[in-house]
Amino acid sequence: MPVAVPRGFDACVLAGGRARRLGGASKPDVEVRGRRLLDHVLGAVAGASATVVVAPDSVAVPDRVVRVSERPAGGGPVAGAVAGLAALAEGRTPEPVTALLACDSPFLATAVPRLLAALQADPEAAGAVLTDADGRPQWLSGFYRTNALRAALAGTDGRDRAVRSVLGGLPLLTVPAVGLEAVDLDTWDQVSALHP
Incomplete structure (x- = not known):
């Protein structure tokens, strides 16, 4: 039987990928308004009990954050989520809720x-995700019940699977984004548009 959301949560931030539309730049290291994209997202989940960043070794992470790589390397966001959840469970009992976030938001x-409030209010929901201005769910801007997330990812290494298919x-509950909350940055034009 589903349980209400406790105060604690874990966080898995996906920061891999090839960033083709950024000319192969390290997306988590791209700066927006004076901070790396990754640091913006880590700041959003600063209250997490444990945080894992799925990224190449070249991406620096704070001391309190664990960095892992998806297997196979370049296997996509579902493979990243599989690796991140495994790392969050290593040597500890994961929190009942996990934030699953992309580094480019x-x-x-x-x-x-x-x-978190939406998930707290509906114990039957498996998660709560942002929706963009067009009402599309942003699967990688959400908080999920850890058991539901693990069950959805069970039996796959995630290689080249679409996040929506998993x-x-x-x-899931949907929470409309306000202002720039659902913005994700895939191109240099999008990055430039956010600089004064």
Whole structure:
């Protein structure tokens, strides 16, 4: 039987990928408004009990954060989520809720309390995700019940699987984004547009 969301949560931040539309730049290290994209997202989940960043070894992470790589390398976000959840369970009992976030959404912080509150209010939901201005779910801007997330990822290494095909079948709540919360940055034009 589902349980209500406790105060504690873990966080898995996906920061791998090839960033083709950024000319192969290290996306987590791209700066927006004076901070790396990754640091914006880590700041949004600063209250997490444990945080894992799935990224290449070349991406620096704070001391309190664990960095792992997906297997196979370059296997995509589902492979990253599999690796991140495994790392969060290593040597500890994971929190009942896990944030699953992409590193290219730097303005998530104000959405975090609303996502957690939505999940708290509906014990039957497997998670709560942001929706963009067009109402599309942002699977990698969400908080999930850890057991539901693990079950959705069970039996796959995640290689080249679409996130929607894995998480889209879960009973999820949607929370409309406010302002720039659902912005994700895939091109230099998008990055430049955010600089004054």
